[in-house]
Amino acid sequence: MKVAVVGYGTIGKRVADAVAAQDDMKLVGVFKTTPDYGAILAARRGYRIYAPDDRRENFRKAGVEVWGGLADLISEADIVVDATPDGVGAENKGLYVKAGRPAIFQGGEEADVAEVSFNALANFESAVGKRFVRVVSCNTTGISRVLSALRLNGLGIRKARIFIARRGADPREYKKGPINDVVPNPATIPSHHGPDAKTVLGDVDIVTVAVAVPVTIMHMHMAYIELDDTPSRERVIDALASTPRILLFDVKAGYNSLAQIVEWARDMGRPRGDIWEVAVISDSVTVNGRELYLMYGVHQEAVVVPENIDAIRAVGRLADKWTSIEKTDKALGIIAHGKRYG
Amino acid sequence: MKVAVVGYGTIGKRVADAVAAQDDMKLVGVFKTTPDYGAILAARRGYRIYAPDDRRENFRKAGVEVWGGLADLISEADIVVDATPDGVGAENKGLYVKAGRPAIFQGGEEADVAEVSFNALANFESAVGKRFVRVVSCNTTGISRVLSALRLNGLGIRKARIFIARRGADPREYKKGPINDVVPNPATIPSHHGPDAKTVLGDVDIVTVAVAVPVTIMHMHMAYIELDDTPSRERVIDALASTPRILLFDVKAGYNSLAQIVEWARDMGRPRGDIWEVAVISDSVTVNGRELYLMYGVHQEAVVVPENIDAIRAVGRLADKWTSIEKTDKALGIIAHGKRYG
Structure with a gap:
């Protein structure tokens, strides 16, 4: 081809x-x-x-x-x-x-x-x-992977509410902001990511809210997901860990922030420091009955x-x-x- | 060994x-x-x-x-x-x-x-x-290379006054600032870099002034150098270009900012995107009689x-x-x- x-x-x-x-x-x-x-x-x-x-x-x-x-x-x-x-x-x-x-x-x-x-x-x-x-898009790709990981492992989704801290610009975009601000992006809810995720996930109850922050390295998503079932945390971790293009990063291994995950990619010798995977902060994965919470980073340049x-x-x-x-x-x-x- | x-x-x-x-x-x-x-x-x-x-x-x-x-x-x-x-x-x-x-x-x-x-x-x-x-240190290394490039090419230095916009932290230092500030670093003049440069350059009249800025990628130096002679700009450019570990970056080739130079290093496939060379902004090299002005970036992690x-x-x-x-x-x-x- x-x-x-x-x-x-x-x-x-x-x-x-x-x-x-x-x-x-x-x-x-x-x-x-x-x-x-x-x-x-x-x-x-x-x-x-x-x-x-x-x-x-x-x-x-x-x-x-x-x-x-x-x-x-x-x-x-x-x-x-x-x-x-x-x-x-x-x-x-x-x-x-x-x-x-x-x-x-x-x-x-x-x-x-x-x-x-x-x-x-x-x-x-x-x-x-x-x-x-x-x-x-990158953010929608991140959402699609995480929700697919759950579904592929038999965890049905009742609804997903995802709050996104978007990177303001790519590293090379030296004229773009914000540099000291948090910008509703857009101010209306839902942001386009939720409807966009439905174009690949089909019928799922999803609402996304997004702000832009003074960061160029990655997006960060904070997800609240209501599941059909009440799985253990281990089952959710296993669902994420067993899915391609999702990686788990533990704070105890030194991954205290997205910059540390970028540092890992650089140390790994990856071209351009690229992170093709969704980077789940494993410590954040929290299950409370049907409620699942987690944070994950999305490398907008590579994902x-x-x-x-x-x-x-x-x-x-x-x-x-x-x-x-x-x-x-x-x-x-x-x-x-x-x-x-x- | x-x-x-x-x-x-x-x-x-x-x-x-x-x-x-x-x-x-x-x-x-x-x-x-x-x-x-x-x-x-x-x-x-x-x-x-x-x-x-x-x-x-x-x-x-x-x-x-x-x-x-x-x-x-x-x-x-x-x-x-x-x-x-x-x-x-x-x-x-x-x-x-x-x-x-x-x-x-x-x-x-x-x-x-x-x-x-x-x-x-x-x-x-x-x-x-x-x-x-x-x-x-990284900043002193940058200064030492640039002044050595001039000297090695027969351009004697009467005095050097160098103004440094230091990166606030390394990329992985997620707890360190500043994030929205310019910090005299130190407020007293000279900063330690000038005296430190003398430890390798010997007797040279140098004063450095430094501030820390909300950046993690590189330091930027703005140098004002008084030369013994009144060389052409071409001679200075040639001195810099012919010296190892100094590279020249033209704005017209797309190098509008330090982030673009970092992007080049990433695109080059360099490990961790490292820039071992002093990165001179070639457009900034300006000669006015005995006065030489230039800006250059110093990658604090690699130089x-x-x-x-x-x-x-x-x-x-x-x-x-x-x-x-x-x-x-x-x-x-x-x-x-x-x-x-x-």
């Missing part, structure tokens, strides 16, 4: 690396609009750079060879991953339709850009053979990357759900719990 | 990795006081862990094998790198003296802990064959790491200055300018 990555920012560059790491797909090139250091590093990795026709001269001046324009890149691929800024994917869709190429969009697009919204644990099968699939790879496989019918999840995770170096693959 | 690393925090863990990457020294073990995730990851890397006798049980409970106590580790090494918190190095020194082992201390110790303070570019030779050497390796070589007489610098840089993956080695 020949894959084009359109948009080479926070998500695009990571998806490109992840595609290049798989043995059943090939990165044919990336489309980038500015000849900055990102373009230079991509070229140095051996990725073919495609750029807008009217900017090729700028790329050439920066020493970056350009292999063609957007239409050229699309025509050389079997599938496109569109990781452009919010709304640009919808504008690009016409080109993918015209070229007869399937495409994966990101969560910044409206749900109706695609036939189906996607999270590997929640609804892999619904994307199989589809032409247009949208990977839900959707494995989902994009699985979405490619679903569209291309390259593998079934658990085979794809395991394959993606092994190729990326995601920590395997070993229980729940297949 | 068998090397022990005592203290396995921000600097110690990086020095351990750097030692392990050299072909003329061997890491015999690391001394650590808490069995947190850092200990677990160190053990997984194959490093032998040494711990205080009264805490061995805690390490064992965390699944970390302990090879002995501090005295055991010291006795197995030819040299010790002490990377313990400020002041602990001086307390440990008696053990090194007693065991007859030379030691490298960090800049958090007072200068009199050692026979000589050290920066590879500034005064490698003065550490050759010494028993106790102190690598100056002293290559200096520790060179200090080991100086003490052990393993290599001369330029051979050691080149060897260290190649082993770590530091970008070589190719001009100034030897």
Whole structure:
């Protein structure tokens, strides 16, 4: 499966690396609009750079060879991953339709850009053979994984109320805030994450409330979930621990804050310090009758990357759900719990 | 040369990795006081862990094998790198003296802990064959490299006035501030960095002023330097660009802020996103007669790491200055300018 990555920012560059790491797909090139250091590093990795026709001269001046324009890149691929800024994917869709190429969009697009919204644990099968699939956003991915972990382990959900402290900006977004404020984001309730989670989880009673805080490293969710049953804490911990792409971090091992979890990822030698897994603060997992409380971190730069790879496989019918999840995770170096693959 | 690393925090863990990457020294073990995730990851890397006798049980409970106590580790090494918190190095020194082992201390110790303070570019030779050497702190290392780059290229310094926006804490220091403040650090002038720089640069007229800001990624220095001569800007740029462990970053390539330089390091696949080089904002390099202005970033977690390796070589007489610098840089993956080695 020949894959084009359109948009080479926070998500695009990571998806490109992840595609290049798989043995059943090939990165044919990336489309980038500015000849900055990102373009230079991509070229140095051996990725073919495609750029807008009217900017090729700028790329050439920066020493970056350009292999063609957007239409050229699309025509050389079997599938496109569109990781452009919010709304640009919808504008690009016409080109993918015209070229007869399937495409994966990101969560910044409206749900109706695609036939189906996607999270590997929640609804892999619904994307199989589809032409247009949208990977839900980082926060929605976090929610979908945690709620799926419960469901997959027989813990039905009566309702979920999730309170999100969003990172204000990505590390490289030096102009974006807030820097000393807490911003209702949005002020209206629910935030878009709850309804968005329903696009992959189906009928679930979920309300989300979100604020933005002066942080660039990760989101933090504080979840209150009412279960059908009254499980032990151990059963919930086991459900989380046995699910791929969820990791548990104990305060007693030194994980006192999200920064410590980031430090772990750096010490692990992960590329860019990426945390592809949902990072559950294990000490926070509390069960009180039907009530479950927990906190978990979501690395906004990385968490959707494995989902994009699985979405490619679903569209291309390259593998079934658990085979794809395991394959993606092994190729990326995601920590395997070993229980729940297949 | 068998090397022990005592203290396995921000600097110690990086020095351990750097030692392990050299072909003329061997890491015999690391001394650590808490069995947190850092200990677990160190053990997984194959490093032998040494711990205080009264805490061995805690390490064992965390699944970390302990090879002995501090005295055991010291006795197995030819040299010790002490990377313990400020002041602990001086307390440990008696053990090194007693065991007859030379030691490298960090800049958090007072200068009199050692026979000589050290920066590879500034005064490698003065550490050759010494028993106790102190690598100056991250900020002082940055200053020493920039002023050495000028001197090594024939640009004499009349005076240097350097204004420092210090990072408030390291990324993992979740309890440390400031978070919304600018703190004179110290309020008295000069800050310790100026006098400290003289310990490696010798007689230079330098005054430093420092504030702490709500940042964890890097320090930023704003330097005003009066030169003996009136060089062209190009000559200064060439002096900086031709000196090892100094890199130039252009705003037009997308390096608009320190976070962008960190992003570059992450995209480069560097371990922990480390930036061992002084990161000069090239657009800031301004020459006006004898006056030179520039801004540069200093990655507090990483910048002293290559200096520790060179200090080991100086003490052990393993290599001369330029051979050691080149060897260290190649082993770590530091970008070589190719001009100034030897």
